[in-house]
Amino acid sequence: MFKFFVSVIILVCTLLSADVNDFRFEVITTRNGLSDNEISAISNDGRGFIWLGTNEGLNRYDGYDVTVYNSNPFDATALSGNRIWDIYKDTSGDIWALTDKGLDRYIYGKNKFRRFRTESRPTFVTQDFEGILWVATENNGLYSINKETGESKNYIFDPSDPYSISSNQFDQEQFNPIVVDTSGNLWVGTLNGLNYYHKEKDFFQRFKSAGNPSEPNYISDNHINTLMVRDNDVYIGTPRGLDKLHIGDFSITHYAGTQWFSALNSYSVNQILDFGSQASMAGFWVSTTTGMVFYNAAFDMFEDLAWDYLFGQYIKSAFVDPSGNLWIDVLAFPGLVHFNTSSFFANSGLFNETDFQLLQPNTEGVLIKVVEPESISNAEVNDLFIDDFKNIWVGTQMGLNHLIKSTKSFVSFTSESSKIKGANIRSVKIAKDNSLWISHEKGLDHLSDNQNLIKHYTSDPTNINSLLTEETNALAITAD
Known part of the structure; x- marks a missing residue:
């Protein structure tokens, strides 16, 4: 959990979306305790920690201190490898590290890992409705x-079994190659075909290309770059186009050259992202090798996001934040493009030049606004993560950037103005349910997420279940 050390009064800061014209990042590097400046992956857990993957181990950041976990050939409960390719948080908030050798689950309370070997580097992890x-x-x-x-259990391709998975191969360039549809069915996109897994009978149904991307009831290409489930359809992005497979009857619609007309005659899809729940307009984003494209569901049409520094550019990845804004990583230059989508959604796809901001790292690795992109060596963005508190974390080759978001106004709670029993605040922790635990010279207070006092804990020599002393200091929230 993030640490906050304050005294005399508690300062509670309300976090809102950052002003588009006032981005301020702080950078965290090896000087702050990281094992390596090149951040390969970012996640949080269900207990308030930020986890960072590097080439030199796994890092746990609590907002103040960094704890580093490394591989140890003599300890089977340590990480299976130091190179962390990705980090996955499951539905219980547990952390899994993807190494060269397999998947390692962190065991809370024991400060150890449980290893699951995969005999080949894992590239992607997801979880179905059954866990x-x-x-x-x-x-x-x-x-x-x-x-x-x-x-x-391992599922591998068997050339003699038409109901086995269509290929053994995946790669790290794929986005969401495994998705779960609204009925709990599993769809798996490999480097040689799409697969629908019949869980009740334990077999795969294959969908392949006929060689012609416009051939009906065949997918446009066997190399699956990305998948997205929307309503009762699976959207399939390949190097040769975008397809929609209707789950009810397995019919396939090809969009390239029929409803989507690329100005550059290029239809290679890298990623598909829904506009998000905050958008007032239905549709999705499509990252391609020649720019960003959007689908407007109201008009059933595709259009290019024709901004100068995006149009014609190879889009490495894109992210939608909780406000519906878009963060875009472009291959041609290091850094990020931020697109404030407010007017875009309000005006059915129209935008202003001022809706876009270019962010690039300075010599210290801190992301700053620039007017035009510059070529900077060893400064690529490796990952962007948005935590449960809507904080934005950007992992680069130069360290970890944290977007500082604040109204710059504070609400003060003192023993005179609120139900807090003490004045000298020693420690504050936020629990998983967003309630506050506050230690001070008169004991311990537990406050609800709207700052109402739930209970005051103090020392009582007649009660063995009370605090040992009223003088309380640092707090730690742990899990079984």
């Missing part, structure tokens, strides 16, 4: 892991 983890690997097929029992 089973599904793991794609570079060349050893698909794994399922039952978190509760620890059992795992």
Whole structure:
């Protein structure tokens, strides 16, 4: 949990979306305790920590201190490898680190890891509605892991079995190659075909390309770059186009050259992202090798997001934040493009030049606004993550950037103005339910998320279940 050390009064800061003209980032590097400046992956957990993957181990950041976890060949409960390719947070808030050798689950309370070998580097992890983890690997097929029992199963391509998975190969360039539809069905996109997993009968149904991207009831290409579920359809992005597979009857619609007409005659899709729940307009984003495209569901049409520094550019990745704004990583230059989508959604796809901001790292690695992008070596963006508190974290080759968001106004709670029993505040912690625990010279207070006093804890020599002393200092919130 993030640490806050204040005295005399508690300062509670309300966090809102940052003003588009006032981005302020702070950078965290090896000088702050990170094991390596190149951040490969970012996640948070269900207990308030930020987890960072590097080439030199796994880092846990609590807002103040960094704890580093490394591999140890003599300790089977340590990480299985120091190179962390990605980090996955499951639905229980547990953290899984993807290493060269497999998947490692962090065991809270014991400060150890449980290893699950995959015999090939894992590239992607997701979880179905029943809590089973599904793991794609570079060349050893698909794994399922039952978190509760620890059992795992490997699904591999068998040329003699038409109901086996269509390929053993996945790669790290794929976005969401495994998705779960609204009925709980599993769809798996490999480097050689799309697969629908019939869980009740334990077999795969394959969907392949006929060689012609416009051939009906075939997907446009066997190389699956990305998948997205929307309503009762699966959207499939490939190097040769965008397809929609209707789950009810498995009919396939091809968009490239029929409803989507690229100005550059290029239809290679890298990523598909829904506009998000905050958008007042239905549709989705499509990252391509020649720019950003959007689908307007109201008009059933595709259009280019024709801004100068995006049009014609290879889009490495894009992210939608909780406000519906878009963060875009462009191959041609390091840094990020931020697109404030407020007027875009309000005006059915129209935008202003001022809606875009270019952010690039300075010599210290801090992301700052620039007018025109510059070529900067060893400053690429590796990951962007938005935590449960809507904080934005950007991992680059130069360190970790944290977007500072604040109204710059504070609300003060003192023993005179509120129900807090003490004045000298020693420590503050935020629990998983967003309630506050506050230690001070008169004991311990538990406040609700709207700052109402739930209970005051103090020392009582006649009660063995009370505090040992009223003088309380640092707090720690742990889990079983």
